[in-house]
């Protein structure tokens with residue numbers, strides 16, 4: 243009897259699947275020890291990492307930042323493949339400016355001396371709630387001072403346009419909440435488990451972006467795998483596996499193959515058998531796949547796994563890229579402060595889906611491509627809008643914030659449409 247090599251199939255060719263494939267394939271004696279395949283439902287590798295081009299500029303429709311470089315395997319690969327240098331400008335090459343321009347609805351530019359205490363308060367609150375070290379005495383004093391400022395009589399006297407001082411303070415605080423929502427992808431920050439947040443530890447060191455694009459890391463991981471090992475357009479619909487050993491009979495190409503206990507069913511009706519499967523699909527796919535009526539796993543996964551999958555939260559984050567008109571120059575890193583959705587003072591033409599978005603900024607200094615992030619309900623709503631509706635929403639908003647500056651033109655033609663990316 244010819245003994246067969248065990249077959250390992252990795253589902254998903256994103257960062258996780260390709261890292262697993264790279265590690266397995268480059269491990270000692272791998273070619274003798276097992277067969278390896280990667281099956282990917284989409285038409286490209288990379289999953290939520292995709293560097294692409296928009297109006298001549300390089301953009302990241304998915305992951306952008308290496309969150310801490312010291313000890314980061316992503317940084318190591320980017321460094322080894324010389325991906326951290328480029329002659330061409332790239333998204334966020336300038337990082338995030340220390341003093342962005344903050345403008346309140348109605349075109350009122352806010353003095354940093356007004357914004358910064360609120361920014362500091364918000365940062366301290368987040369640090370406190372996430373269990374990061376803060377100067378707790380100083381923090382308590384700061385909260386007291388802030389409350390005194392917000393609630394004291396001085397508050398009633400000063401304002402700009404139709405803003406009272408207090409409503410402006412609250413709106414700046416809300417702007418920070420919106421930014422924080424993009425970091426966590428939570429629709430509502432109150433739904434986060436801040437004890438669990440404490441377990442999220444970043445690598446130390448700088449946070450940087452990758453000059454030659456995040457996809458260069460993906461390409462490097464995939465480059466060691468032989469042609470044909472990654473199969474695209476192979477969406478898995480069902481995973482039949484054996485909770486209690488090798489009881490089932492598996493047929494593949496007419497060959498009775500009892501030794502492979504897992505059978506993958508693809509959306510085109512084809513199947514593949516395997517000894518081991520590494521599932522790297524996203525949490526959203528797993529949640530749907532383990533819901534009552536799904537049957538993606540047969541038999542269902544054990545309850546400790548389905549329980550963990552159901553308890554983990556996730557959210558939607560979208561990036562929107564727009565091209566500014568030729569005549570627009572020096573567009574700032576703009577922090578946007580809006581009246582709340584239910585305020586009678588809000589400008590009627592500014593769409594509600596922009597009101598919980600906090601910034602619009604060039605992807606690098608002087609680029610004509612500007613970027614904004616959306617999270618939660620608004621991100622979902624954005625997905626249902628046409629590109630014309632998105633452009634028209636921004637066209638109604640930006641002049642209200644930067645009245646003296648020419649606004650971006652409405653895009654037309656395929657290369658000038660806004661781009662959306664989702665998490």
Ligand SMILES: Cc1cc2nc3c(=O)[nH]c(=O)nc-3n(C[C@H](O)[C@H](O)[C@H](O)COP(=O)(O)OP(=O)(O)OC[C@H]3O[C@@H](n4cnc5c(N)ncnc54)[C@H](O)[C@@H]3O)c2cc1C
Pocket residue numbers: 253254255256257258259281282283284287288289290291303304305306307308309476477478479522523524527559560561663664665
């Ligand atoms: C807009 C955005 C910005 C982000 N910014 C950052 C950032 O700055 N820094 C950072 O570190 N992270 C960032 N992230 C998160 C980061 O992109 C992800 O954590 C990471 O890419 C996830 O990789 P993964 O392999 O786990 O999953 P994915 O990339 O989702 O890969 C899963 C793969 O499985 C495939 N698949 C799904 N279902 C099936 C099926 N049934 N059969 C076969 N294949 C299937 C999918 O097509 C996909 O290719 C961002 C994400 C988004 C969307």
